[in-house]
Amino acid sequence: MNCQHVGTLKVLSKLNQDKSDAVIALAGNPNTGKSTVFNGLTGLKQHTGNWPGKTVVLAKGNYRYRNKIITLVDLPGTYSLLANSADEQVARDFICFGNPEATIVVVDATCLERNLNLVLQVIEITPRAILCVNLIDEAKRKGIVIDFPKLEALLGIPVVPTAARDKVGLAALKESLHQVVFEHKQLQPLSIRYQERIEVAVATIQREIEPFLRGKINSRWVALRLLDGDTTLITEILNYISGTGPDSWEQGSNELKAVKCYE
Amino acid sequence: MSNEENCFQGIVAQAQTAGAEVGPVRDQLVLDLYRQTQEIARQVVKRQGKKEDFDHKIDDFVTSKYFGYPLMLTLLSLILWLTVSGANYPSQLLSNLLFGFGSHLTALCQWLKAPDWLHGILVLGLYRCMAWVISVMLPPMAIFFPLFTFLEELGYLPRVAFNLDRGFKRAGAHGKQVLTMCMGFGCNAAGVTACRIIESPRERLIATLTNNFVPCNGRFPTLIAMAAIFLSALVGTANNLLTTGLVVGVVVFGILVTLLISRLLSQTLLKGVPSTFTLELPPYRWPKMGTLLIRSVLDRTLFVLVRAVVVAAPAGMIIWILANVYIGEVSIIGHLGGFLQGFGYLLGLDGYIILAFLLGLPANEIVIPILIMSYLSEGVMVEPSSIEDLHRLLVANGWTWLTALNMMLFSLLHFPCATTLLTIRKETQSLKWTVLAALIPTGVAILVCFLVAQLARACGLV
Amino acid sequence: MGYAEITLTALPIGQQARVVNVGMQGLTRNRLLDLGLVPSSLVKAVRKSPGGDPVAYKVRGAIIALRSEESRLITVWPLD
Numbered sequence: 001m002n003c004q005h006v007g008t009l010k011v012l013s014k015l016n017q018d019k020s021d022a023v024i025a026l027a028g029n030p031n032t033g034k035s036t037v038f039n040g041l042t043g044l045k046q047h048t049g050n051w052p053g054k055t056v057v058l059a060k061g062n063y064r065y066r067n068k069i070i071t072l073v074d075l076p077g078t079y080s081l082l083a084n085s086a087d088e089q090v091a092r093d094f095i096c097f098g099n100p101e102a103t104i105v106v107v108d109a110t111c112l113e114r115n116l117n118l119v120l121q122v123i124e125i126t127p128r129a130i131l132c133v134n135l136i137d138e139a140k141r142k143g144i145v146i147d148f149p150k151l152e153a154l155l156g157i158p159v160v161p162t163a164a165r166d167k168v169g170l171a172a173l174k175e176s177l178h179q180v181v182f183e184h185k186q187l188q189p190l191s192i193r194y195q196e197r198i199e200v201a202v203a204t205i206q207r208e209i210e211p212f213l214r215g216k217i218n219s220r221w222v223a224l225r226l227l228d229g230d231t232t233l234i235t236e237i238l239n240y241i242s243g244t245g246p247d248s249w250e251q252g253s254n255e256l257k258a259v260k261c262y263e
Numbered sequence: 264m265s266n267e268e269n270c271f272q273g274i275v276a277q278a279q280t281a282g283a284e285v286g287p288v289r290d291q292l293v294l295d296l297y298r299q300t301q302e303i304a305r306q307v308v309k310r311q312g313k314k315e316d317f318d319h320k321i322d323d324f325v326t327s328k329y330f331g332y333p334l335m336l337t338l339l340s341l342i343l344w345l346t347v348s349g350a351n352y353p354s355q356l357l358s359n360l361l362f363g364f365g366s367h368l369t370a371l372c373q374w375l376k377a378p379d380w381l382h383g384i385l386v387l388g389l390y391r392c393m394a395w396v397i398s399v400m401l402p403p404m405a406i407f408f409p410l411f412t413f414l415e416e417l418g419y420l421p422r423v424a425f426n427l428d429r430g431f432k433r434a435g436a437h438g439k440q441v442l443t444m445c446m447g448f449g450c451n452a453a454g455v456t457a458c459r460i461i462e463s464p465r466e467r468l469i470a471t472l473t474n475n476f477v478p479c480n481g482r483f484p485t486l487i488a489m490a491a492i493f494l495s496a497l498v499g500t501a502n503n504l505l506t507t508g509l510v511v512g513v514v515v516f517g518i519l520v521t522l523l524i525s526r527l528l529s530q531t532l533l534k535g536v537p538s539t540f541t542l543e544l545p546p547y548r549w550p551k552m553g554t555l556l557i558r559s560v561l562d563r564t565l566f567v568l569v570r571a572v573v574v575a576a577p578a579g580m581i582i583w584i585l586a587n588v589y590i591g592e593v594s595i596i597g598h599l600g601g602f603l604q605g606f607g608y609l610l611g612l613d614g615y616i617i618l619a620f621l622l623g624l625p626a627n628e629i630v631i632p633i634l635i636m637s638y639l640s641e642g643v644m645v646e647p648s649s650i651e652d653l654h655r656l657l658v659a660n661g662w663t664w665l666t667a668l669n670m671m672l673f674s675l676l677h678f679p680c681a682t683t684l685l686t687i688r689k690e691t692q693s694l695k696w697t698v699l700a701a702l703i704p705t706g707v708a709i710l711v712c713f714l715v716a717q718l719a720r721a722c723g724l725v
Numbered sequence: 726m727g728y729a730e731i732t733l734t735a736l737p738i739g740q741q742a743r744v745v746n747v748g749m750q751g752l753t754r755n756r757l758l759d760l761g762l763v764p765s766s767l768v769k770a771v772r773k774s775p776g777g778d779p780v781a782y783k784v785r786g787a788i789i790a791l792r793s794e795e796s797r798l799i800t801v802w803p804l805d
Contacts, residue, residue, distance in 0.1 A: 031545035080759040082289070083461050084752055110546060113304035114761045114785040120296050130599075139547065143311040153306045165551050194295045198288065201281045208274050212267070226278035230287045234275055238268060293758040297766070297785075322772060322781075331775040425790050429776030432792060438779070539753040539795060541760060542787040544781055 020062065020071040022181045027122060028106035029115050030077035033134045036164040037106050038074040041174070058090070065174045067184060073100070079114075081121045082230070091233055095125050096217060101181045102128040103186050104152040104173070109139035109161070110145060123157060124190040127222050128177055130158045137163040194224075201227055218242065239245050318546050322422065331426045338419075339514065340688045342410050345618025346480075347487055350402035357401065361394035373486045383587060384580050393572050396628045398498060399573055404480050404564045408449055414561040416550035420445055424542055434522045435529025437466035438542055439474075444521065447477040450567045451679055452686040454479075459690070463538035468696060469525045471687055475679040475704050476521040478514060481571065481627035485674045486510050486630060491650050492657060493667035517675050532699075570682055571626045578625035582651045585622070585634060598638050609667035609717025613661065620673065630674070637680060663723045676708035731803060733768065733782070733796040741769045742801035749798045757795070763783035770800060 028034035042061030059074040075094055076087035095103050105122050107115035112133070133146065152159040155209050158176045162169030179185040193199065205223035213219050217237065225233050282288045294480040324330055368390060372382040385417075414420055420442050428438030439461050454474040478486055490509040494500065529535065545573040585595040595608030596618065604614035615637040623630035635653070638660045657666070679687070688697040719725050736742050744766045747757055761784050762768065770782040779790040 018273045031543065082293075082755065082759065084755045084759060111786040114302050114306055114787055116300035116303055117296055117759075117761065120299060125463055138548070142316075147307045147309070151303070153304065154303050165554075190299075192296065192299060195291055197285050198291055198295075201278075201285050205274065205278045205281065208277070209271075212271050212274075224274055224292070225286065227282045227314070228292060229279050229282050234272075238271065288754060289758065290763070294763050294765070296761055319771075326772060328775045424775075425774050425779065425781065428774060428779050428790070428792070432778070438790075457756055465788060539756050540779065540790075540792045541756055541795075542779070542790040544790060622768075 014015060014225075019069065021068040022101040023073060023098070024177065024181070025073050025075055025103040026098040026106065027075045027091055027095065027096065027103055029079055029111075029117065029118055030133075032106045032108040032115065033164050034076070034106040035039060035076055037104075037132060037134060037162065037170070038072060038166055039171075040164045040170050042072055059239065063174070066178055066182075068178070070174075070177070070181075073098075078118065080118060081108055081125070082228075091165055092125075093236060095122060097236060100126075100128075102126075102177060104130045104132050106132045106134050109133045109136045109152055112146065119155065120190070120192050123155070124192055124224070125218055127157075127187050127189050128180060129187070129189065130160065130173070130180060131155060131236065132169075132173055133159060133161045134164050136161045137166065137168070154190060157187050158185075158244045176260075198224075198227065213237075271614050321547055323417070324543070326426055335423055335426065336511070336515075338414070340507060341509060342407065342505070343483075345410065346407045347405045347507060347510070348485070348503055349406045351404040354564060358394070358398035358558070361392070361398055365390055365394060380587075383583055388580040388583025389576050392575050392582065392632075393470070394627060395567065395632050396571055396575040396626055398521065399484050399628045400481060401564070401568055403483060404449065404567060405560060407480055407564040408559040410555055411445065411449055411671050412450050412555055412563070413550055415445075416548065416555060418545050418547045421542060421544050426546060428540065428542070430522055431525070432540070434469075434525040435466075435535075436469045436522075436525040437461045437463065437538070438472040438540055440466070440521075443470050443474055444477045444518070445481060447474045449480055449563060451475050451477070451479045451568065451683040452570070453563070454685045455683060456692055465529070465533050465535045466538060468691065469528050472528060472700050472703060473521045473524050473692060475683065475700070476517045476524070476676065476707075478517060478675055479627065479680075480567075481680065482674050483510070485627065485631055486513060486671055488650060488653060488672040489667045489674070492654050492662070493639075493664050493671065495650075495654060496538070496658075496662075496664040497668060500644070513671055513675055516672075520676065524703065524707065556619040561708050571628065574681055577620070578629065582622055582629075582633060582636075585650055585700075600637055610673070610711065610712035611665045611719065612673065613666070615660075616666075616670060616673075617690075620677055623680075624678070627674070627680050663725050665716060665719050669715055672715065673712050676704055676711060678702075679706045679709075730800050733770075733791070733799040733801050734780075734793050736768075736770045736801060736803060738770045738772060738780075740803055741767060742803045744768055745800045745802050747799050749795070757799075760787070760789055762799070767804075769778075787795065 025189065026038055028032060028037075028071040040061070042063050052165075058076070061072050061074075062074070063070055077083075078088045078091050081088055081092040081095070094100065103122055103126055105119045109117060119129070119131055123142065129149070133148070136146075139146065146161070146163055148159050153175050158180065160169055160173045160176050162173060164170060180187065194202070202220065202223045205226055209222055209226070210219045213222060217240070222233070223238065325334060356667050365386060368386045369382065372386060423445065424438045426442040427441050429441055430634060431438050440458075441462060442455040443454050446457040451474050454477065455471050458470045458474065459513075459523070461470055485511055488611060490506045490513070494505055498505075582596075585599070588595050590598060600614040600618050601616045602614065607613040607615075607617045615634060619630045619634040619637065622633050635656065638656060678684075683703060684697055686692065687700045691697065729741075730745055733742070733744075742761060744764050746764060747754055747762060749757075766784060771781045771783050771788060773780050774790070777794045780794075780796065781788050781790045784787075
């Protein structure tokens with residue numbers, strides 16, 4: 001679990017050296033066609049799988065749009081970011097500590113309700129999120145109609161419908177991403193409220209933790225995780241704010257090689 | 264530890280106390296999140312009309328009590344049959360092409376006046392071994408991997424796991440192990456990597472240690488050739504259908520051994536309670552054929568092939584040296600084969616077969632060519648021009664149906680190839696488990712072959 | 726309604742129910758929570774595997790298979 005964890009940050013540090021104008025994380029549940037979106041955007045030779053937890057290795061790829069080079073990092077498919085597994089931890093750490101310029105969350109249009117769980121968890125961490133509602137062709141076949149403008153209004157982030165297998169909507173996704181990253185489109189994501197007891201406790205912890213985070217990480221989110229007793233996060237935060245990474249550099253480069261052979 | 268860090272830890276402790284006071288925090292968080300997703304979905308998603316749920320209908324058939332298992336077996340047989348019969352002709356073509364190019368290389372060496380030993384090591388050793396591996400491996404893999412990827416992308420494989428989970432539960436293993444085994448048919452190293460989808464470390468190790476009991480593409484040619492020879496020795500005829508049937512039988516035996524060893528492992532070395540099993544049965548999706556072909560050929564077929572060629576090349580050189588350096592009247596291979604003869608006989612095999620498996624450690628594909636080379640006492644690997652030729656050669660070297668049968672069993676059960684072992688080392692980060700991953704199958708192979716041989720001999724069948 | 730709380734294992738195929746309690750702790754519990762199997766969720770038993778176990782359930786639009794070891798720790802309130 002740990003080595004993969006270290007790997008995330010290493011992939012990151014490598015990414016920063018690349019000549020790329022923005023690093024974008026690609027998150028999503030398993031079976032949402034996330035890898036198809038990834039391949040559709042980057043044109044990279046990378047295998048798409050159909051079973052949960054298939055993309056364990058982080059894969060990355062580039063594409064150029066309006067003279068900007070965008071690096072896309074395909075995170076493991078997960079149902080949540082609550083760090084129940086190595087996959088979830090990797091995905092969470094990348095979104096939280098990897099400073100991606102934006103995070104695209106890919107969801108399955110035929111199963112929106114369950115998929116939105118991850119979306120809410122992502123916008124809890126970062127306001128720079130874009131929702132890609134994939135498999136709209138499947139949804140149509142099943143007689144499911146989604147009110148996209150309304151969804152966008154409710155979530156407060158851009159929503160792009162796609163059918164990535166047929167490259168439908170990918171251009172709109174690129175454009176939407178461009179606006180968020182380079183034209184600094186202001187997003188006001190839905191703020192997720194919890195029961196009173198939790199809100200009270202979170203407010204106290206948030207106040208105390210605020211100075212330590214130096215504005216680098218969302219303090220409300222950290223407070224929620226600490227209240228939840230998530231210990232996997234603590235060392236990570238300490239390393240992140242003090243600017244020292246994990247010690248094993250070699251592990252990281254191995255991890256990157258692993259990425260290479262799947263490309 | 265810095266002062267700041269101490270303060271931070273203080274807050275962490277404080278938060279934990281607060282969390283304990285609030286009650287089950289995680290439950291509440293998840294509940295609230297789902298309450299909000301439910302609300303959003305209610306406002307945004309509409310269902311028009313009542314469309315037929317095709318997935319439900321397909322699953323009624325695919326996971327049914329009566330059709331579920333027969334369908335899996337039929338699909339397995341179909342894939343193996345397509346792979347076997349489809350690969351024949353292109354294999355022959357490739358082999359002619361590559362070996363033909365080999366003779367040009369020989370001519371080039373002569374023209375350059377290269378010393379014999381250099382020509383031997385490079386052309387007869389390294390090149391021929393590579394040529395062999397490519398022509399034997401590439402066509403079946405180029406057929407198998409697209410078919411496999413098709414079932415994978417269609418969403419059928421999780422259904423297989425669903426159908427077979429009961430057996431794996433009894434064995435103390437995880438249903439998703441089935442998915443890693445399916446991958447193992449293509450390549451055991453890939454199968455071992457696929458074990459990552461099993462989250463519990465205990466069950467992942469069980470899957471890793473037993474993946475080898477599904478024969479990979481590299482072993483199929485051996486199994487098929489041996490099945491044909493076994494059948495013609497026993498019943499006098501071997502058509503494609505019978506051969507496929509026998510190979511499927513051997514594969515099913517491998518699956519039973521997997522379950523048995525998984526069970527033994529989970530009761531001994533890897534004791535523990537089966538961890539949570541949750542398996543999603545995703546909606547069926549018709550794959551995009553173009554992408555599927557490109558992906559499976561580039562990412563899987565060529566990936567595995569390149570890896571096999573890289574190990575086969577040096578192995579080819581070493582084998583040539585062993586076959587061409589003489590101590591007294593006999594080559595090193597001859598000496599080693601003689602040395603292993605007694606042990607081989609106990610297992611219903613012979614010394615040369617054991618040696619071929621040992622030298623075939625880098626890649627299972629080269630076992631048969633090494634064996635032929637040893638029997639012919641020629642210093643170079645040659646390929647038999649037909650199954651009939653191979654049969655005659657083997658009978659002349661004392662083979663019976665028992666030898667063919669045990670060769671199949673040994674090939675099915677023995678130690679994983681070097682690439683797979685290296686992958687296991689990388690995945691488990693442990694030398695101990697890597698060694699066990701080699702020892703356990705070898706032990707099983709020796710035991711099974713020994714029992715079969717003794718039984719057959721005791722009953723006077725041979 | 727005329728029903729009492731039962732375990733998820735006892736829920737007949739084709740019937741819907743509301744989750745009352747997820748009676749396990751730790752990682753197992755968190756996994757199920759992630760899949761949307763939380764108290765008050767709707768769950769429907771969809772199909773048995775050929776051997777009778779695991780059983781596939783429909784939870785929030787997805788089909789999830791659970792072994793009886795897990796499903797017997799979940800109590801549900803059957804609905805008509």
